[in-house]
Amino acid sequence: MAKTPFDNINTIEFTPQVSSVGTIESLGDGIAHVTGLDGVMMGEIVEFENGKQGLALNLKENEVGIILLSDSVGIDVGQEVKTTGRILSIGVGDEIIGRVVDALGKPIDGKGEFKIKKYYPMEKIAPGIVTRKGVSVPLQTGIKAIDAMIPIGRGQRELIIGDRGTGKSSIALQTIINQKGKNCLCVYVAIGQKQSFLAQTTATLESYGALEYTVILSASAADPASTQYLAPYAGTAIAEYFMDQGKDVLIVYDDLSKHAVAYREISLLLRRPSGREAYPGDVFYLHSRLLERSCRLNEENGGGSITSLPIIETQANDVSAYIPTNVISITDGQIFLESDLFNAGVKPAINVGISVSRVGSSAQIKAMKQVAGTMKLDLAQFRELQAFAQFGSDLDAKTKARIDRGDRLTEILKQPWEKPLDVTQQVAIIFAGTRGYLDTVKKDMVVTYEQKYLEYMNTIGKEVLASIAKEAKITDEAEAQLKKLTEDFNAIHAEWMIEQE
Amino acid sequence: MQKVIIESAIKLDSKQLEAIEAILKKRVSGKFSFENTVNPEILGGIRVTIGSKRIDLSLKGKLEQVKKQLA
Structure with missing residues (x-):
């Protein structure tokens, strides 16, 4: 016999509904x-006569201010409003992975409903101190x-900040794409974005196979400010559902500047x-309570984690504006993207000097620490001397060496956005850079060198x-082998080396 | 003085109203006046509104509960 909705009719309980009612003024x-x-x-969620819902946000002496969670069609002055006794929550289930949903949890990708296992509250008090574990x-x-230099650990909050068009969303997307096979689910929250951008992003993630482990939550620019305000909290609720299962989740908030603007709009209205x-x-509490929910839990609480990458857009590189300073003080570090670097061809346009990760090397594997330890220092010394780079031939040998080293390290740090590198590959090329094997390579051949070097290491150096x-x-053994392989490679490609005088 | 509105699908007779008044006297503090409004939309049962508080014992309310629980 087919299952009908009425099979459970005997289990229905009737309880007297007590609610408060009001009238729309x-x-x-x-x-x-x-x-x-x-x-x-x-x-609290309140319900209008036509079933549409609103959120009670302003409790004043004589009236209640309610923000509509949908459009206002069918809602008129004089109608009745009823309380529901529920706070805002989003329906989550394992089948939400791979879907695109709106801020209230409804699918918007046209693939039908997904099975809801639980309702997670959108607003939640962040896990306390005792339940957490350090990021490692x-x-x-x-x-x-x-x-190499601004490492991120699972459970950390790292801010991506920069002007428009500097590649902030690209860094976030590249990170999501790189989580393939790494046991980390991803949630991408798009707040106030153009719908065309979202369509493009969904297609990109799908083409790289990233949609299998990603949930996309979107409150686009066309959606009401109320849903744009709720979107990050809804995304965090989805991430918490998976964290409570002991899984690691990466959540990207793109971007929190538009989120603050949506909240400002609601507050002013x-x-x-x-x-x-x-x-x-x-507005500080708006973001602090959101970002505090990203953490790493200890073993007794499941051992899951939420790593968040909030994105903030600055105007004219002004990081001392209100919202940027707020979020910088909340997160565990920031990645600064500069349009000057972007225009000079340094992509990703990360200013390593002022970018920070407060978790640092605890979030790096030992191999990376061994090779990248000196890189930040080399680059810092290079930046100091950069102004003198114009005087190429008039410099003493030591200064020239620093500038050359810095130039080549900068070249290897350039990376096309759709080519994430596995960590062992990174270790290999950074080894070549920081141990000086690139110093003899012509500057404009470094990019080609890198490509061929990695191909070489992936074939001949596969075992190492x-x-x-x-x-x-x-x-020690691997180090000796790496040295030999790199020296051999340099010898093979003598045509790329600078002629020794 | 609080106003209590009792909505019913058909007009209630005096015996029913007295029974309701007796219960209300126990629940509502202070003086109150009540009135019986006929509202066919609730389909059956009664819906009591005391100021801004509403107790829904109507048939329509029960059908809505059925709808929510079966969904």
């Missing part, structure tokens, strides 16, 4: 001002500049007092790379 701009509703709770497992982004840059007084991958460090 005024309606406009996505906000309903309602009188009555005496028993309404802060952040690396999250490989596949980007050399980041994995609710007539809340405004402060600096017209943002409401609690495998041993590094297995041990997660460079044993």
Whole structure:
């Protein structure tokens, strides 16, 4: 016999519904001002006569300010509003992976409903101190500049900050693509983005096979400010569902600047007092309570983690503006992208000097620490001397050596965005760079050198790379082998070397 | 003085109203006046509104619960 919805009819329980009711006094701009509703709770969902829902955010003496969670079609002044006794939550299940949903959890990719296992609250108090564990497992982004000098660990919050068009979303997407096969689920939250960009991003992730482990949550620019405000919290709720199963999750918030703007819009429409840059007084709390939920849990609590990569867009590189400074103080480090570097051809346009990861080398495998330890210093010394690079021939040997080393390290850190590198490959090329094997290569041949070197190492040096991958460090034996292989390679490609005078 | 509105699908007779008043006296503090409004939309049962608080014992409310629990 086929299963009908009425099979469970005997199990239905009838309970008297006690709720508060109110009447809409005024309606406009996505906000309903309602009188009555005496028993309404802060952040409670309320229901309008036509079944549409709203969120009670302003509890004033004589009226309640409710933001609409959908459009206002069918809602009119004078209609009745009822409380539901529920706070905002999103339906999650294992089948949400690979789907594109909106901020309320409804699928928008046209592939039908997915099975909801549980309802997770959107607002939640972050895990306490006792339930956490320190960050020690690396999250490989596949980007050399980041994995070598600004390493990110699972459970960390690392901010990606820069002007428009500097490659912030690209870094986040590249990190998601690099999580293939690395046991890390991904959630990409698009806040206030163009729908065309989202379509493009979904297609890109699908073409790299990343959609198998990614959930995309979108509150596009066309969606009401209320859903744009809720989107990051909804995304975090989805991530928490998987973290509670003991899994590692990466969540990208693209971007929090638009999120702050959506919140400002709602607050101003609710007539809340405004402060600096017209943002409401609690705009710090808006982001701090969001980002505190990204953490690593200890074994007793499942051992899962949420790593977050919030993105902030600056105007004219001004990192001392209100929202950027707020989020910088909340996160465990930041990756600065500069348009000057981007225009000079350094892509990814990361300014390694001012980028920081407060977790640092605890999130790196030993092999990477062994080769990249001196790189940051080499590059810092190079930057100091960069102004003198113009005087090529008039410099003393030591200064010239530093500048040459810096030039070549900068060249190897350049990376096309769709080519994430596995960590052993990174270790190999950085080994060549920091141990000086590149110093004799012509500057404009470094990129070709890198490509051919990695091909060489993947064939002839396969065993050494495998041993590094297995041990997660460079044993003395592996080091000797690496040295020999690199020297051989240099000898083979003498045509790329600078002629010695 | 609080106003209590009792909505029913058909007009209630005086015996029913007295029974309801007796229960209300125990639940509502202070003086109250109540009125019986006929609202066919609730289909059956009663819906009591005390100020802003509503207790839904109507047939329509029960059907909505059925709908939610079966979904």
